[in-house]
Amino acid sequence: MDIQQKIAHYYETVLSKTHLRTLLDNDERNKHLVTEFDGILLDYSHEKVDAELISQFQQLADNTNLFATLKDIQSGIKFNSTENRAVLHTALRTPEAQQVIVDGQNVIPDVYQILNRVKTFTESVRSGTFLGYTKKQLLNTVVIGIGGSYLGIEFIYEALRTHHEGQLKSKGRQLRFLANVDPVDTIRALQGLNVEETIFVINSKTFTTAETIMNAKVCRNWILEQYKLLGHENAKEILESHLTAVSTNLAETGKFGINEQRVFGFWDWVGGRYSVTSAIGVLPLSLQFGYDYIAQVLNGAHSIDQHLVNEKQVSRNLPVLLGLLGWYRASIQKYQALALIPYAQCLLRFPAHVQQVHMESNGKTALVYPDKHEQYLKSACPFIFGEPGTNSQHSFFQLIHQGSQVIPCEFIGYAKSQAETGASNPAAVRDQHDELMSNYFAQVDALARGKTKEEVVAEGVKEELQHHKVFPGDRCSLQILFQNEANPYNVGQLLALYEHRVLVEGILWGINPFDQWGVELGKVLAKNVRSVLLKNVENHQNLDFAGFNANSATKNLISHYRAFQGKQ
Numbered sequence: 001m002d003i004q005q006k007i008a009h010y011y012e013t014v015l016s017k018t019h020l021r022t023l024l025d026n027d028e029r030n031k032h033l034v035t036e037f038d039g040i041l042l043d044y045s046h047e048k049v050d051a052e053l054i055s056q057f058q059q060l061a062d063n064t065n066l067f068a069t070l071k072d073i074q075s076g077i078k079f080n081s082t083e084n085r086a087v088l089h090t091a092l093r094t095p096e097a098q099q100v101i102v103d104g105q106n107v108i109p110d111v112y113q114i115l116n117r118v119k120t121f122t123e124s125v126r127s128g129t130f131l132g133y134t135k136k137q138l139l140n141t142v143v144i145g146i147g148g149s150y151l152g153i154e155f156i157y158e159a160l161r162t163h164h165e166g167q168l169k170s171k172g173r174q175l176r177f178l179a180n181v182d183p184v185d186t187i188r189a190l191q192g193l194n195v196e197e198t199i200f201v202i203n204s205k206t207f208t209t210a211e212t213i214m215n216a217k218v219c220r221n222w223i224l225e226q227y228k229l230l231g232h233e234n235a236k237e238i239l240e241s242h243l244t245a246v247s248t249n250l251a252e253t254g255k256f257g258i259n260e261q262r263v264f265g266f267w268d269w270v271g272g273r274y275s276v277t278s279a280i281g282v283l284p285l286s287l288q289f290g291y292d293y294i295a296q297v298l299n300g301a302h303s304i305d306q307h308l309v310n311e312k313q314v315s316r317n318l319p320v321l322l323g324l325l326g327w328y329r330a331s332i333q334k335y336q337a338l339a340l341i342p343y344a345q346c347l348l349r350f351p352a353h354v355q356q357v358h359m360e361s362n363g364k365t366a367l368v369y370p371d372k373h374e375q376y377l378k379s380a381c382p383f384i385f386g387e388p389g390t391n392s393q394h395s396f397f398q399l400i401h402q403g404s405q406v407i408p409c410e411f412i413g414y415a416k417s418q419a420e421t422g423a424s425n426p427a428a429v430r431d432q433h434d435e436l437m438s439n440y441f442a443q444v445d446a447l448a449r450g451k452t453k454e455e456v457v458a459e460g461v462k463e464e465l466q467h468h469k470v471f472p473g474d475r476c477s478l479q480i481l482f483q484n485e486a487n488p489y490n491v492g493q494l495l496a497l498y499e500h501r502v503l504v505e506g507i508l509w510g511i512n513p514f515d516q517w518g519v520e521l522g523k524v525l526a527k528n529v530r531s532v533l534l535k536n537v538e539n540h541q542n543l544d545f546a547g548f549n550a551n552s553a554t555k556n557l558i559s560h561y562r563a564f565q566g567k568q
């Protein structure tokens with residue numbers, strides 16, 4: 001029996017037959033299922049685990065050479081085998097004095113060359129040294145980008161915009177996002193902005209993503225139209241004052257009309273969804289908050305990068321534990337979903353960010369080393385969703401408590417509210433924060449313990465309602481608790497924690513988390529549909545589908561779309 005089979009056997013014969021209520025009655029067990037690192041507590045006592053299972057997790061990590069692999073990845077091996085690339089987002093936050101060698105070259109000087117340019121440029125914008133075309137200060141930033149070139153930045157922006165220091169640093173400034181190719185998103189992103197005070201950051205690793213390039217063109221037109229209304233028509237100089245880009249495709253950014261001084265590069269060894277600590281995130285976030293403040297995000301992430309490879313006891317390694325538990329829930333317990341519940345309004349975009357990082361990375365089943373019998377995994381990445389608590393309690397928690405399937409939850413909370421620093425009545429804020437966190441603790445317990453028929457009867461509930469009021473319990477969750485309020489350092493830690501847990505799960509499953517072939521097919525088909533629509537702009541009757549390879553149902557649907565437009 002290999003170690004994965006041993007874990008499956010132990011779960012089937014022991015843990016699946018033991019209610020969490022019983023496991024939690026063991027004080028000695030509970031004491032050991034909690035660990036702390038650098039201001040973060042991870043409590044996994046409400047998971048279906050015990051000391052025996054944790055020792056099996058250790059064997060699993062050792063037998064799969066997990067720690068050696070993690071170290072090799074951070075040292076620059078081409079772990080992304082299907083694209084022949086290194087996986088080195090960790091190098092983006094490595095201290096300047098260290099070395100990371102890729103293809104015989106130390107990449108750290110390149111990282112700092114870009115970071116220094118970002119620092120100098122963003123400081124010149126913030127101080128008013130670099131001005132817009134009409135010499136007005138650039139107070140607004142619009143980030144154009146999608147997927148990994150958008151979600152992580154929005155998560156960090158939202159997480160920090162109510163942090164006391166973050167508010168001071170960003171006073172008088174705005175940061176907006178344009179991701180969707182929907183024209184309504186464009187209106188929302190640009191609404192009320194004064195072009196003379198607005199700088200655009202076009203974020204695209206490839207600079208070929210259809211949505212981003214279209215949005216960038218729409219914004220370029222908007223800039224020129226707005227300036228025309230003001231009587232200015234020097235397109236080249238106007239655009240050079242208002243457009244910047246972050247990309248690995250410097251040829252295309254040049255063709256787009258962006259001055260190379262305002263293009264910030266990165267490298268193919270940074271995956272799109274892992275690029276928030278490259279200039280993709282650091283440039284716009286530094287424009288909004290200042291470089292030195294955002295550098296703390298990099299420091300926090302680096303702390304977790306180090307912890308990942310240095311702490312070889314799985315019971316003390318936060319990202320490894322998260323990854324092992326994720327693997328266990330999906331592959332052994334066979335749970336197919338995961339709810340991410342931050343008890344922190346500032347993390348409202350964290351679930352959306354993790355959805356992309358996790359599901360675009362591990363949402364696949366093709367094995368890296370297939371054999372004659374197996375090319376595909378049977379169960380892998382769960383479906384991930386989430387909303388801040390307490391809002392989620394008044395939304396989907398009914399199903400989490402009494403639905404037909406178990407949905408493991410990950411709760412994230414802070415011992416201090418961002419609202420406390422600088423508050424006129426800090427005691428009142430603490431009181432409100434305690435109210436919020438009371439729900440965090442209560443949910444954890446309710447999910448695990450549930451409520452038995454006997455308890456319901458003892459409460460004197462009418463017989464016909466009794467079975468409605470039973471909670472099965474035995475629903476697992478884990479808790480992440482930060483010592484401080486959400487700040488740039490621990491937001492960087494949180495970012496890296498979830499990046500690395502995805503990697504650990506990917507290694508255990510034997511898949512490559514760093515490619516995303518699954519998004520390609522839709523892109524190709526969208527291009528084909530687009531060419532049909534372009535060819536038939538005015539034709540609301542019989543569309544010309546020559547050369548369009550799709551079934552009649554899809555063609556009918558497209559025809560209805562055009563016909564509806566003809567009736568408007």
Ligand SMILES: O=P(O)(O)OC[C@H]1O[C@](O)(CO)[C@@H](O)[C@@H]1O
Nearest residue numbers: 147148149204205206209272273
């Ligand atoms: O930064 P780019 O090249 O525009 O890509 C945007 C996103 O599109 C994807 O390639 C596919 O969704 C992501 O991996 C990436 O983050």
